[in-house]
Amino acid sequence: MSDLINRIGKFKLQMDLIRGDNNEDLLKLFAKTIIMRAEYKYTKDVIEYTALSPLFRVKEAAETIPEYRVECKSIYSDGGNVDIEIIAEEIKQCLNA
Numbered sequence: 001m002s003d004l005i006n007r008i009g010k011f012k013l014q015m016d017l018i019r020g021d022n023n024e025d026l027l028k029l030f031a032k033t034i035i036m037r038a039e040y041k042y043t044k045d046v047i048e049y050t051a052l053s054p055l056f057r058v059k060e061a062a063e064t065i066p067e068y069r070v071e072c073k074s075i076y077s078d079g080g081n082v083d084i085e086i087i088a089e090e091i092k093q094c095l096n097a
Contacts, residue, residue, distance in 0.1 A: 003058055004052050004053075005052065006058045006059050007052055007054060007055075007056040007057065007058055008036070008050065008051070008052055008056065008059055009055075009059075009065060009066050009067065009068045009090075010048065010049065010051075010068065011048075011049050011067065011069070012044075012046045012047065012049070013026075013046060013049070013070070014045065015040075015045045015047065016045070028086065029070065029086050032053055032054060032055055032086060033049075033051040033052065033053040034051060034052040035049055035050075035051045036051055036052060037049065038050075055068075055086060055088035056068060056088060067090070067091045068088045068089060068090055069088075069089045069091055070086070070087070071086075071087045071089070
């Protein structure tokens with residue numbers, strides 16, 4: 001994955017999610033990311049991350065770092081096994097002229 005350095009993105013996680021019982025889901029998310037920066041925002045009680053990940057699209061050279069909404073979904077099978085699907089959806093920025 002030689003283009004990983006160009007697959008950079010920003011996302012936020014609520015501290016409630018980190019403090020909660022879904023820490024195993026978060027471990028699976030962070031296994032697919034290389035955190036470049038993490039900053040706690042006290043007023044919003046979130047951690048803002050800048051990371052490299054194959055979950056993110058390749059960023060063009062002149063564009064700003066895209067922002068993503070990251071979600072972990074539990075998928076249940078008939079055998080009772082639980083798998084985690086990690087979704088990274090880009091948040092499109094609308095600019096008013």
